[in-house]
Amino acid sequence: MNYWQPPRIRRYAIAIWHRNVLVWKRLIGPAMVLNFGEPTLYLLGLGYGLGFFIGEMGNMSYIAFLASGIVASSAMTTASFEGMYSVFTRMVPQRTYEAIMATPTDIDDILAGEMLWCGTKAAISGAAILIVALFLGVVKGWQAILVIPVVFLIGLCFAGPAIVMSALAKNYDFFNYYFVLIITPMLITSGVFYPIDTMPQTMQTLVHLLPLTHAVELTRPLITGQPLQQPLLNIAVLSGYAAVSYYIAVVMVRKKLLV
Amino acid sequence: MTSHPAIITARQLQKHYGSYVAVDNIDFNITRGKCFGFLGPNGAGKTTTLRMILGLTPLSAGELTVFDLPVPAQAREVRRRIGAVPQADNLDPDFTVVENLRMYARYFGLKLDAALEQRIDRLLLFANLTERRHARTDTLSGGMQRRLTIARALINDPDLIILDEPTTGLDPQARHVIWSRLNDLREQGKTLLLTTHYMEEAERLCDELVIMDHGKILDQGSPAELIKRHVEPEVIELRGCDAQLIDTIRSKVTDCRIEHLGTSLYCYTHNSGPQLAYLRDEHKLTFLHRPAGLEDVFLKLTGRELRD
Numbered sequence: 001m002n003y004w005q006p007p008r009i010r011r012y013a014i015a016i017w018h019r020n021v022l023v024w025k026r027l028i029g030p031a032m033v034l035n036f037g038e039p040t041l042y043l044l045g046l047g048y049g050l051g052f053f054i055g056e057m058g059n060m061s062y063i064a065f066l067a068s069g070i071v072a073s074s075a076m077t078t079a080s081f082e083g084m085y086s087v088f089t090r091m092v093p094q095r096t097y098e099a100i101m102a103t104p105t106d107i108d109d110i111l112a113g114e115m116l117w118c119g120t121k122a123a124i125s126g127a128a129i130l131i132v133a134l135f136l137g138v139v140k141g142w143q144a145i146l147v148i149p150v151v152f153l154i155g156l157c158f159a160g161p162a163i164v165m166s167a168l169a170k171n172y173d174f175f176n177y178y179f180v181l182i183i184t185p186m187l188i189t190s191g192v193f194y195p196i197d198t199m200p201q202t203m204q205t206l207v208h209l210l211p212l213t214h215a216v217e218l219t220r221p222l223i224t225g226q227p228l229q230q231p232l233l234n235i236a237v238l239s240g241y242a243a244v245s246y247y248i249a250v251v252m253v254r255k256k257l258l259v
Numbered sequence: 260m261t262s263h264p265a266i267i268t269a270r271q272l273q274k275h276y277g278s279y280v281a282v283d284n285i286d287f288n289i290t291r292g293k294c295f296g297f298l299g300p301n302g303a304g305k306t307t308t309l310r311m312i313l314g315l316t317p318l319s320a321g322e323l324t325v326f327d328l329p330v331p332a333q334a335r336e337v338r339r340r341i342g343a344v345p346q347a348d349n350l351d352p353d354f355t356v357v358e359n360l361r362m363y364a365r366y367f368g369l370k371l372d373a374a375l376e377q378r379i380d381r382l383l384l385f386a387n388l389t390e391r392r393h394a395r396t397d398t399l400s401g402g403m404q405r406r407l408t409i410a411r412a413l414i415n416d417p418d419l420i421i422l423d424e425p426t427t428g429l430d431p432q433a434r435h436v437i438w439s440r441l442n443d444l445r446e447q448g449k450t451l452l453l454t455t456h457y458m459e460e461a462e463r464l465c466d467e468l469v470i471m472d473h474g475k476i477l478d479q480g481s482p483a484e485l486i487k488r489h490v491e492p493e494v495i496e497l498r499g500c501d502a503q504l505i506d507t508i509r510s511k512v513t514d515c516r517i518e519h520l521g522t523s524l525y526c527y528t529h530n531s532g533p534q535l536a537y538l539r540d541e542h543k544l545t546f547l548h549r550p551a552g553l554e555d556v557f558l559k560l561t562g563r564e565l566r567d
Contacts, residue, residue: 015365022362023353095349102313102343103366103415104335258315259276 003258007108007250015105016113017120020086024121035128039074043067043136058195060224064138068223069192071129071147072215075122075154080183082118083162084175091166097257107253115159115246122155123148133223140225147222154215157238160245167252191216211241266291266419266450267312272321274307274474281307283474284321291418294441294451296461298553299471300561305454306346308471309423312452313343326418339367342412346423348404350396356407357383357392360414367415378414385440386410402433409440420444422453426460438463458554472561482553489556491516491527495534496547498523512537518558527551 024031047063054062090096097110130147133139165178189203190196190212196204207213214234221228228234267289274282282304289295297305310316312325314334323330325337350359360379361371369375383389386406388399396404405425412420425441426434441464445451455461461468462482469479478485486492495515497508500522508524509517515528526534531548538546 012366012368015362015368018365019351019362022358026353094352095347096351098345099349099351099363099411100366101315102338102341102345102412103363104339104368105366106335258317 003251003254007112007247009112010109012105012109013112013116016100016110017116020113020117021120031124032128035125036132039067039070039129039132042070043132047136058220059226061138063136064133064224065195065220066193067129067133067136067138068220069216071126071133071151071223072154072212072219073187073190073192074125074129075151075215076158076186076212077183078125079118079122079155079158080162080179082121083114083159084165084169084178085172087114087163088166088169088172088175091253091257092169101257107257108250111163111246111249111253114163115156115242118159118162119152119155122158123152126151126154130223139223143225144223147219150215150218150222153235153238153242154211154219156242157211157215157245158241160242160249163249164245164252167249167256186210186212189213191220211238214238264291265289266326267452268322268324269308270322272308272311272323273319274304274311274316275319280474282311282319285469285471285474285476287469287476287479289450289452290467291450292445292448293466294445294453294464296465296468297452297454297471298456298458298461298465298468298557299454300456302473303471303561304474305471306423309343309421309452309454312421313338313341339415340418342415342417342420344405344408344412344420344422344425346427348408350404350407350411352395352397355393355395356388356399359396359407360411363411364414369415378416382410382413385413385443387436400433402429402436405429405433405437406440409437413444417449419450419452422451424454424456426455426457434460458552458557462553470557470560477560478556485556486551486553489559490551491529492551493528493531494547494549494551494555495526495528495531495538496523496549497526497538497544498547499545500524511541520558525555527555 043063043066047066051062051066056062057065100110101107127148130139130144161182162178165175169175189207190210191207192212196207196213199207214237217229218231218234220226265288267287269285269287272282272285273280285308297308299305307316311318311323312330314331314337317331326340328337330337351362354362357379360382364371364375380389383392386409388403388407388410391399391403396407399407409422409425422441426437429437438460441451451464453464465482467479467481468485470477470485478488480488500508505519505524512526512534515526515534518525518527528534535548538544
């Protein structure tokens with residue numbers, strides 16, 4: 001068996017996606033509290049609190065700056081949590097994948113479905129933040145609705161690496177490495193909380209290798225009504241991360257489960 | 260083509276994990292419409308063989324065809340026609356009984372239409388779970404979970420049902436229910452393939468079986484053939500014997516093959532008359548006189564040492 005064989009995505013992926021939607025619907029109450037509660041608290045607390053001292057940032061109110069960045073970072077954390085804790089639970093302790101793999105639905109389909117679901121969950125969290133931001137008066141114009149598909153793409157982009165971590169993990173504690181070494185540094189350096197153009201040039205080049213930087217470069221102008229700088233590059237980087245990480249995830253999970 | 264063409268053909272099947280040999284060059288044919296068993300101690304290679312048939316474990320060497328399709332190359336197509344019951348239940352704990360069946364149908368690409376709902380109703384009836392259709396799976400007893408797992412394996416109306424230790428861990432009542440359901444399936448013309456280390460299960464269910472140990476097939480045949488081939492027809496079993504008594508019996512009881520396991524003695528013979536007469540007269544011993552069974556064959560072929 002060739003573990004490196006290119007994956008084929010088929011309609012079976014939709015069944016996996018649908019499974020997760022059904023489970024999510026059952027727990028919709030707590031999910032909504034998290035989706036709406038968290039951004040509301042962050043934006044009110046940091047946006048107004050910190051914003052009082054900061055005033056304007058990047059030619060906009062700090063709360064607008066923060067809201068348009070958090071929409072991207074929250075997609076990242078949502079997809080990462082789902083791709084790690086939930087996927088690992090289904091893959092290892094719950095052995096849901098083992099049951100599914102005895103049917104014509106295989107690893108390629110399962111992971112494609114999980115990626116779609118991570119994207120969907122990111123889009124739900126993005127939509128919630130967009131609504132909160134709308135009430136706070138920082139959304140400028142109808143183009144902001146495009147944030148939803150963008151956030152879906154951001155979800156795909158971070159789902160793949162998270163699933164790779166699930167394939168590598170022996171237990172849940174392993175994910176701490178990924179959060180501390182990858183996710184948190186990215187959150188701090190990718191322009192969510194402050195503009196990256198204040199950084200030294202080398203640092204700016206480096207942070208442009210990170211997908212979150214490209215994600216913020218899409219969400220911020222879309223929400224605050226400013227012109228997009230390099231949307232095609234941003235989309236290409238996010239899609240590239242999504243595609244390559246999906247492929248690596250498929251290979252890693254094949255090696256883990258087909259033994 | 261004979262009247263019962265093979266549904267699975269394995270030739271020189273091997274599986275190595277580094278230097279460990281899990282399946283060591285085995286050949287077998289599984290006949291359509293029969294119940295075929297893999298009998299062996301833990302670590303014999305039974306589960307690995309089942310996983311290879313499902314295309315979930317790559318072969319190290321050899322050839323494997325299921326429904327005349329090569330595996331693992333065409334495993335996806337093969338799995339469409341197989342129902343699999345794993346060793347440990349892996350029902351989806353996020354769903355109810357009926358949702359587990361519906362969701363599993365989706366993984367087979369089946370449409371959730373009226374015909375499927377009818378099949379689900381029939382399967383719930385078959386599994387005695389109609390009353391519990393809306394129960395969460397974690398509220399079901401072990402026997403109910405097992406029956407639901409078997410019902411789930413039938414959702415695609417499979418030609419071949421693969422069961423990995425179907426009654427391990429169940430109480431006697433639950434085991435009898437499972438056995439009667441498996442017999443029903445065989446009568447419906449399904450091919451059953453099961454692994455077990457319960458002799459009684461193998462004797463009751465299997466038309467044909469292989470005895471496996473250390474990745475090898477030790478022998479193959481119907482339970483009756485295997486018993487006839489390997490052991491004397493009668494057994495006298497003595498329990499609670501101390502060392503001194505064992506020595507006495509070994510010297511006095513002749514014309515039979517004596518095996519010794521812990522404080523039990525097994526005396527295998529073609530004609531038990533003289534031994535029984537001696538035991539009745541000489542000792543106030545409890546003994547059991549019974550026809551030889553698969554367990555005797557199994558212990559003879561695989562040895563009596565403890566397995567972990």
